[in-house]
Amino acid sequence: MALSPPSPTPSIFKKKSNNSLSPMPSAASYLSAVSQADARARGHGATPTSTPALSLSSSVTSSSEDTVLDESEDNTDGLLHPSKPPTSEQVFTTVHAEFGHCANEEYRYTSKHDPNTALDHVDIDPPYYILLSTYVSYLLLIVIGHMRDFFGKSFRPSSYKHLMPHDGYAPMNSDFDSFYTRRLKLRIDDCFSQPVTGVAGRTIVILNRTTSNYNVTLEFTGNKTRTLNISSYNYLGFAQARGGCADAVEEVIKRYGVATCGTRLDSGTTDLHVAAEALVAKFVGMEDALISSMGFATNSTFIPALVGKGCLVISDEFNHASIRIGVRFSGASVRMFKHNDMGSLETLLREVISQGQPRTHRPWKKILIIVEGLYSMEGTLVNLPGIVALKKKYKFHLFVDEAHSIGAIGPHGRGVCDYFNISPRDIDVLMGTFTKSFGAAGGYVAGNKTLIDALRLRGHSGTYAEAMTLPVLTQIVASMASIMGITPSAAPIKGALTLNPSNSSSTIRASDVLEEYQHPGPAPASALPPWMNLPPHLRDGSEGRSRLRRLAFNSRYLARALKKLGFITYGHPSSPIVPLLIFNPGKLPMFHRMMKDRATPIVVVVVAYPATPLISGRVRFCLSAAHTKEDVDVVLKACDEIGDILDLKHGAGERWPLEEIINRSTELVNQ
Amino acid sequence: MNSTAATSVSSTLLPLFAILTSSLSTLENTFYKIPGSQVVARYVKSSHQNDPGRTVLELILVLFAIRTLLKSRTRTDRTGKHFISFSEKEIDELVDEWTPEPLAQPLSEWEQHDLSAVSVVQGANGPRPKLVSGKTVLNLASFNFTGLAGNEAIKERAIETLRKYGLGSCGPPGFYGTIDVHMDFERDVADFLGTEAAILYSQGFSTISSVIPAFCKRGDIIVADRGVNFTIQKGIQISRSTVRWYDHNDLKSLEEVLESVEKERKKRRGPLTRRFIVTEGIFEKDGKMVDLPKLIELKLKYKYRLVLDESFSFGTVGRTGRGLTELYNVPASQVDMLVGSIANGLASCGGFCAGSQVVVDHQRINGTSFVFSASMPALLAVSASEGISILRNQPSILTTLQENVRAVHGVLASIVGTLILIPSHSASPIIHITSKPQSHSSLSPTAIPLSVSSSISGKSNPTSIIPSPSSPSYSVAEQIFDADAEERVLQEIVEECLAQGVWVTRAKRLKGQEMVERKPSIRLAISAALTRKEVEKAAGVVKAACVKVLGKRK
């Protein structure tokens, strides 16, 4: 595995030079200042379309709004200001570095199911020499690692002391258990746990690190770099320090403070919890919902209240760790089925129902199938139509973890049910988290009232875990309401539906056996606390809709374009998570470093074994509504160049040159 | 000289070589009897000739393939001896016949009442919150021990942070979710306690249930208190380690268990495994406090690592709220894994584990709820840091808190022993109140029977969490009760207090899911934000309610 990138060609790896006093930054800031003045003037004008209620200070584009690196930062990399200044008609209410300015209505798409898209997960194999070299790389790493351990123990026993029994204590972690961490992961540790500062929005500021001892310790250089962020789970771009949601959060802190000081069942429930739960239920289209202060704990503490001894959990093989922990807490038996493979699932169902419990052959008390809506490492969407059809036949209960899909998928952002046009009531438990699309923290479970009440009382969280804090709740309510739009008064939901023109599209049809998805409609005004004053473009849902459509465009564009460039990617074309397969363990850190060292630095997530199967090391892109089309172009250009250097283009199918892809992007997306 | 020695050696070794060659040739013969073996042999020979390195490589690949094959074999149960094969039609029938239970049993009437009786705060929680019922109450229910809730300095810092960092971190710590303010908090808390390092978890409840399995694996030994809280129980459960229990807060019993474990190990001459003592500083269950110096002494003597849950003692005891280590003047570095709750101690959200650099780094890779969960929102971490600096600079807060705790004990003293029992330590900021059991004869028949597997010696069986009734620390008052009836009586007291403007709560439990059933209690949480007068008034109301409700029972 390479420890440092090879001497790069200067054209690609032009580091941000400190002496680049190019006219660009001043020009850009000048333009930005002009547009800002423009916007302010419009704000004072009486045009009804402008948004007088916007608090001007916080909503209008301004470079000085960004408080992290405001001085001294130049714009050579195009991260701070748009490369094209806005025209006088355009009003942008966001900070470009947090949420990119993109006015072109062509760069929009609606995320909805097309029955012709295959849902199965297919592993695409690279050429044999790649496979072989991947195996050999791991083999080498392992052999060298063992050799170093062998000689190290003989010649430098002091550095192995903590791995050996000493003073009558067994080692905290034996040399064997930590082999992978010490001998493989350490080599690429600079690609993980990169500390950052500021908002995890469209761009993110990383704290630069160096190492003088091959990653044993990583020291901060004291410098920071603004990078294009295509790694955070910021699907709808709600990670913002400015704007309506942040204003609402500030308001709640001013009024009420931070803490709730207790668990939900004894002394930590506030009216805001109750309101937020009602809103979540409405959002996902279920009878009731409950909120927990951590997404991980939502799975690990509520699954044990659903199943126990004598019950069987059937779990997708790629399910998240929180689900596995929850199942282990519960004491139920577990079986796994092949990722998203309905055939494997049905075979397994027939086996377990007919065989019953092990040894006794008593029938299972219940069978709960747990799947994720969108898989965070593969980018696959669950085959929900398939599972719901099986559910009708096999009578199991169904739990869908929508951690990544809620907000990110579906014409109204309501997750996989919305996407596949399936009634949420066909599913027993809908779980999701607020850490991703909503830019908040925590998670929810939604279902029928009986179920949710039982979970309130019997889930571990209600009794023992701290309640969600007020700022987080406010962020959830504000962001969710702005995706939904808010009914001005107690208008009937049918009438309000016209707010969402995309819903009327009659092309969305699931198979006839399935119940149709009833769009749950906008949020009732009563769901919001009276003091929460969202700006009009959030209240009417127009911004929420635009975010959904921008995310859908960006996701599809990147996935399709990478394919056209010749890369092997996994996942569903609508998925905002796009894994690009790299295979070789040596190329992973190379890719990471080369992306980070570009003129426009890009931070990416690379994952390898054990998070993925041994050979399929990959880089994972997470798109956001905050990205502009130009940002995706930047990523594509970087991938194209690095892909050539690292020999990553092994995909089948037609290839287009980069220029063509960039020019024909809308065609590519709408294909 | 040399050569003669060599020949003599070779002559003595000759018979050995003969045996070796003959056995090798028989092995060869049997190998060639296997059909197809000729082809394999030829292939290996020729490839070895061309490239000796390749043989090694291929051998490893073959071994790898065999291993994967064996692995996939174990995955299906079809070969098991309990497998019954059915025809497709039979399976269809079985599928039709199978009727699963509903996913959740509806709540019983009492449970429903319990749920609807939960008080909801209107707006901000604090020492004198307004409930949605419109009533403003004195708060003896919420964990606001040092009165940090609603603190203006914290609010200011939180807003500042919001404007710089936004709210959510949008990623787990491994993938751009490690924010500088997280590292600041970790440094602050390590510095505050005097440990090398600390690690921040985003939920207090999920901290220790993740810390324990990060270190304790199958084959390791955990010696734990019988009274540990629910989340520790869960952590122990999934660690798959061997567990030995000692009597609740009884360090003599602990020593006996440690001794017996050591004896057992010597007898079996087993390898040295990791050994842990897991207990709490102030017990969530009843507010008892562990004797830390003695505990440390035992841990050092028997060479155990100590996992100490300070969820209720961090931020509540000691001169500046550093917890038990400050109270007993023990260096925090002697506690291997010191787990604290930010939610309880610093009125924010989250938890931490402080310890040596090795301990902390290990969790950054192995702590499941750390690795697989989004990191904490920046403003909560900053609020927690600010909380620490407030505690550091204002020791008077802790003095007030302790005075208030004493005041409550003072007011309640007159009915302790006659109507109620208080198992909690006199410095504990949570005070549990249980009803004093009536005489044995009047116990209702549904009371928990003593189905205890006890040894005759009077000692409890360390493999069971249930204590022996004849063990010295076994108290009848704690073990024999009718939980349902008790809960109803205590709820009556809670509601009576609420009617009088004092908010208290029962310590809620997860019936049927905990390893042992706890005696129901009312849990008072004392706050430094209340004045002495208010505390006394509130305690007076609690006392009157106890007298009114429990007195009736007599």
Ligand SMILES: Cc1ncc(COP(=O)(O)O)c(C=O)c1O
């Ligand atoms: C499928 C799934 N469930 C649950 C979680 C945990 O959520 P959180 O990060 O909010 O704790 C995640 C997060 O990565 C996830 O991917």
